[in-house]
Amino acid sequence: MNFFKTLGEKPWLDPTMANSDALVAVDPLLASRTALRFIMGIVSVLFFLFIITYLSRSQYPDFQALAGQPWQPFTDPGRLWLNTGILAASSVAMQWGLWSARREQINRAVAGVSMAVFFAVLFLVAQLELWRHLQGMGYYVNTNPANSYFYLLTAVHGLHLLGGLLVLANVVFRVWYDGALTRLSGPLALCTHYWHFLLVVWLLLFALLTSRVETINMLAALCGF
Amino acid sequence: MQHAAIADQTPELHDPHSFITRYIWSQDHKVIAIQYSLTAVFVGLVALVLSGLMRLQLGFPDTFDFIDPSSYLQFVTMHGMIMVIYLLTALLLGGFGNYLIPLMIGARDMVFPYLNMLSYWTYLLSVIVLLASFFVPGGPTGAGWTLYPPQAILQGTPGYDWGIILMLASLAIFIIAFTMGGLNYVTTVLQARTHGMTLMRMPLTIWGIFTATVLGLLAFPALLVSAIMMMLDKVIGTSFFMPALLSLGETLDYTGGSPILFQHLFWFFGHPEVYIVALPAFGMVSDVIATHARKNIFGYRMMVWAIVAIGGLSFVVWAHHMYVSGMHPAFGFFFATTTLIIAVPTAIKVYNWVLTLWRGNIHLTVPMLFAIGFIFTFTHGGLTGLFLGNVTIDLPLSDTYFVVAHFHMVMGVSPIMVLFAAIYHWYPLITGRMFHVGLGKAHFWFTFLGTYAIYLPMHYLGFLGVPRRYFAMDGTDFIPASAQSLNASITISALIVGLSQLLFLYNVFWSLRNGKPAGHNPWGATSLEWQTPEVPPRHGNWGPELPRVYRWAYDYSVPGTEADFIPQNHPEQKGAEG
Numbered sequence: 001m002n003f004f005k006t007l008g009e010k011p012w013l014d015p016t017m018a019n020s021d022a023l024v025a026v027d028p029l030l031a032s033r034t035a036l037r038f039i040m041g042i043v044s045v046l047f048f049l050f051i052i053t054y055l056s057r058s059q060y061p062d063f064q065a066l067a068g069q070p071w072q073p074f075t076d077p078g079r080l081w082l083n084t085g086i087l088a089a090s091s092v093a094m095q096w097g098l099w100s101a102r103r104e105q106i107n108r109a110v111a112g113v114s115m116a117v118f119f120a121v122l123f124l125v126a127q128l129e130l131w132r133h134l135q136g137m138g139y140y141v142n143t144n145p146a147n148s149y150f151y152l153l154t155a156v157h158g159l160h161l162l163g164g165l166l167v168l169a170n171v172v173f174r175v176w177y178d179g180a181l182t183r184l185s186g187p188l189a190l191c192t193h194y195w196h197f198l199l200v201v202w203l204l205l206f207a208l209l210t211s212r213v214e215t216i217n218m219l220a221a222l223c224g225f
Numbered sequence: 226m227q228h229a230a231i232a233d234q235t236p237e238l239h240d241p242h243s244f245i246t247r248y249i250w251s252q253d254h255k256v257i258a259i260q261y262s263l264t265a266v267f268v269g270l271v272a273l274v275l276s277g278l279m280r281l282q283l284g285f286p287d288t289f290d291f292i293d294p295s296s297y298l299q300f301v302t303m304h305g306m307i308m309v310i311y312l313l314t315a316l317l318l319g320g321f322g323n324y325l326i327p328l329m330i331g332a333r334d335m336v337f338p339y340l341n342m343l344s345y346w347t348y349l350l351s352v353i354v355l356l357a358s359f360f361v362p363g364g365p366t367g368a369g370w371t372l373y374p375p376q377a378i379l380q381g382t383p384g385y386d387w388g389i390i391l392m393l394a395s396l397a398i399f400i401i402a403f404t405m406g407g408l409n410y411v412t413t414v415l416q417a418r419t420h421g422m423t424l425m426r427m428p429l430t431i432w433g434i435f436t437a438t439v440l441g442l443l444a445f446p447a448l449l450v451s452a453i454m455m456m457l458d459k460v461i462g463t464s465f466f467m468p469a470l471l472s473l474g475e476t477l478d479y480t481g482g483s484p485i486l487f488q489h490l491f492w493f494f495g496h497p498e499v500y501i502v503a504l505p506a507f508g509m510v511s512d513v514i515a516t517h518a519r520k521n522i523f524g525y526r527m528m529v530w531a532i533v534a535i536g537g538l539s540f541v542v543w544a545h546h547m548y549v550s551g552m553h554p555a556f557g558f559f560f561a562t563t564t565l566i567i568a569v570p571t572a573i574k575v576y577n578w579v580l581t582l583w584r585g586n587i588h589l590t591v592p593m594l595f596a597i598g599f600i601f602t603f604t605h606g607g608l609t610g611l612f613l614g615n616v617t618i619d620l621p622l623s624d625t626y627f628v629v630a631h632f633h634m635v636m637g638v639s640p641i642m643v644l645f646a647a648i649y650h651w652y653p654l655i656t657g658r659m660f661h662v663g664l665g666k667a668h669f670w671f672t673f674l675g676t677y678a679i680y681l682p683m684h685y686l687g688f689l690g691v692p693r694r695y696f697a698m699d700g701t702d703f704i705p706a707s708a709q710s711l712n713a714s715i716t717i718s719a720l721i722v723g724l725s726q727l728l729f730l731y732n733v734f735w736s737l738r739n740g741k742p743a744g745h746n747p748w749g750a751t752s753l754e755w756q757t758p759e760v761p762p763r764h765g766n767w768g769p770e771l772p773r774v775y776r777w778a779y780d781y782s783v784p785g786t787e788a789d790f791i792p793q794n795h796p797e798q799k800g801a802e803g
Contacts, residue, residue: 007530009425011777012521031336031416035408038442042404046446049493053450053486057465062481141461145482148463152453 029186036190040197043160047201050156051208054149055220064144068212073134077210083126084206090119091199094192101185109184113172116195120161127154153205157198164194252338253764254323257345259655261319264345268352269312270726275304277723284716286697294696295383298367301694303355305370306392309498310399311352313640317505318403318441319348321647322410322434324655328754329431331419331772331794333765335409344409347402355395361387369694371491374466374484378459380473389459393452400445400452410438419753421774425529426793428752428778429522432529433508436536437501444497444540451490458482488550492543499636500539504532506643507574510596512778513646514578516750517593518585519789521779523577531570538567548616549623557616564614568607575604586782586789590748591665595646598673599639606635609684624694627687630680638676645672645729652733653747654754657761658740664732671725678718682711749790752778756792 057063067074074080097112131151141151171187211219248256279300282292292300323341327334335341358365367383368376376382378389414427414435427435454465458479466487467479515522522528544552544560552560578600587593609631613619622628645668652660691704691712698704746755758768772794780791791797 006424007526007533009423010526011423011425012525012779028336031412034415035337035412038408038411042442042446045443046450049447049450049490053454053465053490056486057483060481060483062464062469141457142463142478145464145480148457148465152457156453 029190032187032190036193040194043197043201046156047153047204050149050153051204052223054153054208055216055223056225057145057149058216059220059225060145062145064146065211065213065216066139066146066150067210073137073139074210077206079126079130079133080206080210083123083130084202086119086123086126087199087202090116090123091192091195093119094188094195098185098188098192101188104182106181106184109181109188113168113188117165117168120165120195124158124161127158130154150209153209157202157205160201161198164191164198167191167194250342252334252342254327254335254338254341255655255762257341258320258322258324260345261323261348262316262321264349264352265312265316265320268307268356269316271356272304272307272312273723273726275300275307277720279304280716280719282696284713295367296364297696298369298694299365299383299388302367302370302372302392303358303365307355308637309370309502310396311355313502313636313644314403314441314498315348316644317502317640318410318434318438319345319406321430321505321509321651322438323406324651325430325754326410326413326434327417328757328762328766329428329752330414330417330422331753331767331774332413332417333767333771335413336417337409337412340405341409344402344406347398347405351395351398351402354391354398358384358388358391358395361391363387366392371488371495372455373491374455374458374482374487375468375470375479378455378467390456393456393459396452397449397456400449403441403445407438407442411435411442419771419774422753422793425526426774426777428508429511429525429528429532430505430508430752432532433504433506433511436532437504440497440504440536440539441501444494444501447490447494451487451494454490455487485547485550488547489544492546493540495546496543497539500535502636502640504536506599506640507532509647509650510599510643511574511578511581512750512752513592513596513643513650514581515779515781516650516748517588517590517596518582519588519749519781520581520585521781523580523583524573525777525779527573528577531573534570535567538563538570542567545614545619548619561614561616565611568611568614571607575600575607590649591660591662591669592646592650594666594669594673595642595649598669599642599646601673602634602642602676603639606631606633606639610635621690622687624692625687626683626691626693629693630683630687633683634676634680638680642673645669648733650748651754652736653743653760655761656737656740657743658736659743659747660732660736660740664728664735668725668728668732671728672722675718675722675725679715679722682715686711746792749788751776751780751790751792753793756794 058065064072066072067077069075093112093115095112097109097116100106100108100112131154134147134150139147139150141148168191171191172184175181175184175187208216247253251257251260278289278292279297281289282297323335326332363384363386365384366372366377366388368378368385368389372389372392378385382389384392414431418424418427451466454463457463458465458467462478464480464482466484467477467482468484469479469481470477511522511528542560542564544556545564548557548560582597609627613622613628613631649660649665652658686708689704689708690701691698691708692701695701698709743760745760748755753772753774754762756772757763757766773796774793775796776791776793778793780793782789783791786797
């Protein structure tokens with residue numbers, strides 16, 4: 001355990017001891033990678049807390065899950081599958097772009113990133129369309145806590161994707177501006193991690209939002225609610 | 226492992242060229258730190274005035290017409306929230322974190338300077354939004370700093386329409402600002418340390434700030450989640466926290482949410498917040514004590530472990546704030562036990578401070594006076610925490626002045642003693658001038674004795690059952706009339722302490738021009754921030770070459786050496802006995 005080994009050092013004993021620690025000349029990207037890990041940790045905590053409150057809130061009598069009975073919107077989650085497919089396509093395109101960037105096939109990399117952006121924007125539009133669809137069916141944000149959570153969770157997820165798009169735009173612009181397209185792969189790898197991470201978060205939300213009452217009750221019981 | 230590449234980068238990346246880029250849109254961590262500090266102190270003074278107004282009402286009821294029950298509750302709420310979040314968190318992490326991290330670990334700046342600048346301006350926006358609530362119809366929210374639903378957003382609570390919305394918006398903005406700053410602090414500590422600065426050679430100040438930042442990054446999301454959900458309850462009419470209820474004879478549209486859920490979320494943030502404030506203070510006071518007692522800190526490794534352990538434990542004690550809300554007895558037992566366990570690493574730290582002083586060459590400088598004052602006030606506040614951590618003792622004492630006295634001692638007075646110690650300690654580095662010692666000592670004695678005069682009797686009032694948050698004590702016959710004289714004396718002490726802070730402000734500004742030049746390293750400190758080529762350090766901190774670290778930060782009074790301290794960047798070997 002590196003962490004405990006670090007905490008076990010005795011810095012006051014031999015001053016030369018710690019100097020043997022090799023100097024590692026690292027790429028500044030490592031800082032961004034560390035920051036990204038923290039960001040993913042923070043976002044995970046954020047969604048974890050939302051989900052915990054969802055499970056807790058689900059145990060109150062006025063909660064009506066969005067799936068289960070034939071008339072409920074997510075009993076047939078076809079639209080959600082479609083949106084999930086679009087987001088997955090965005091992730092795949094990012095990964096392809098990254099592989100291409102690593103092999104210095106710049107045209108393919110740019111094509112991959114462009115497709116990823118296209119699919120990500122399409123996903124956001126499709127989510128908004130899903131909102132309109134639900135509202136058309138009379139499932140407004142404040143008519144039921146399950147509805148409220150649906151709008152809230154999709155909105156928060158969408159905002160994180162939007163943030164990712166802004167960072168990606170910044171990365172591409174800066175690399176382009178510096179004329180150093182060959183150095184795209186480093187920052188693009190971090191963006192790709194974030195993309196995959198948001199896909200995983202979405203899959204969890206998807207599973208939760210389309211769960212039937214029995215599943216939700218079981219999960220809530222496991223959490224002690 | 227050190228990562229010199231980032232730290233070695235030349236400072237020209239964001240070298241300021243004009244007044245605006247140097248002092249306003251600055252990306253220099255030192256300027257951002259000062260911006261953070263000045264804003265936090267300003268808003269803290271607003272909160273100090275609010276507490277004075279509250280005390281005027283409590284000490285001399287029916288005397289001041291401009292304080293009515295609504296405005297009293299608004300003062301309570303804004304005082305609490307400002308002090309905890311906008312002053313303490315911002316000053317300790319945004320102020321001292323920004324100033325000290327790069328200097329103490331031997332970096333030129335934070336790793337993301339632009340994000341750092343954005344963090345300050347977002348923080349300023351959150352302060353402006355918060356203070357704007359004084360000027361909207363209905364005024365600021367009077368829901369109490371914990372903002373418990375359902376009353377926080379219902380008619381009957383002051384500021385229920387605009388005040389609460391601005392409060393929640395301001396909190397959300399603050400959290401975004403903190404996250405941007407916090408990412409910088411943790412990444413800088415992990416990635417930008419200079420040659421030879423291993424983790425276990427870092428001064429305890431950095432350990433405290435680092436761990437507190439990690440706590441903040443993981444705990445603030447809980448506040449963000451609760452703020453977002455309450456905002457939706459208020460604005461859109463969702464029922465996350467709002468139960469089905471009648472208000473003023475009217476059935477509301479809320480359908481059966483859970484106010485207790487809010488409490489859990491709030492305190493899942495709220496308890497780590499205590500340590501977000503305390504851990505940087507623990508770290509800074511350790512360095513002040515070691516420097517001014519000319520002695521290595523007792524049990525450095527144990528101090529680091531204690532910081533990490535306290536950080537971990539702080540996430541599993543939150544429900545001790547909710548004993549009176551009701552919970553399963555097993556949970557009560559669990560949270561009481563974890564609460565008492567967290568006292569162990571905390572007590573270790575107190576012992577280690579005292580043992581550092583033991584047979585040390587104690588210089589009773591102004592920073593040292595404040596540091597010793599901190600040991601007193603913190604021990605005092607910590608011990609009453611042991612009372613309140615037990616369910617059976619908490620139940621009768623809850624919502625009395627005992628609780629107010631406890632958390633003010635442990636979370637108000639103690640960190641502020643450290644903040645003063647830290648400001649006096651690092652003032653010569655930041656400004657290049659010494660402060661006026663006489664004024665500093667007067668400031669210490671007024672503050673130290675004054676706060677005891679405020680909070681010691683408050684414990685007694687709590688035992689009598691005097692309830693907190695009450696505008697007036699009418700109808701509480703079980704409280705003897707003599708309690709009112711005590712309340713009046715507390716008010717007078719509070720006003721004296723409040724006014725004595727003018728000594729501090731005067732000293733800070735007077736010494737900027739008239740203080741004696743501090744010269745290089747006036748305290749004879751070992752840590753890196755005092756070893757910069759110029760005082761105050763210039764942009765980029767270190768001149769052409771980064772320092773190289775050869776030892777830990779506590780080589781004071783090493784036997785067999787000429788000076789009574791060896792700076793961290795000094796290659797000299799220790800004496801034979803060392």
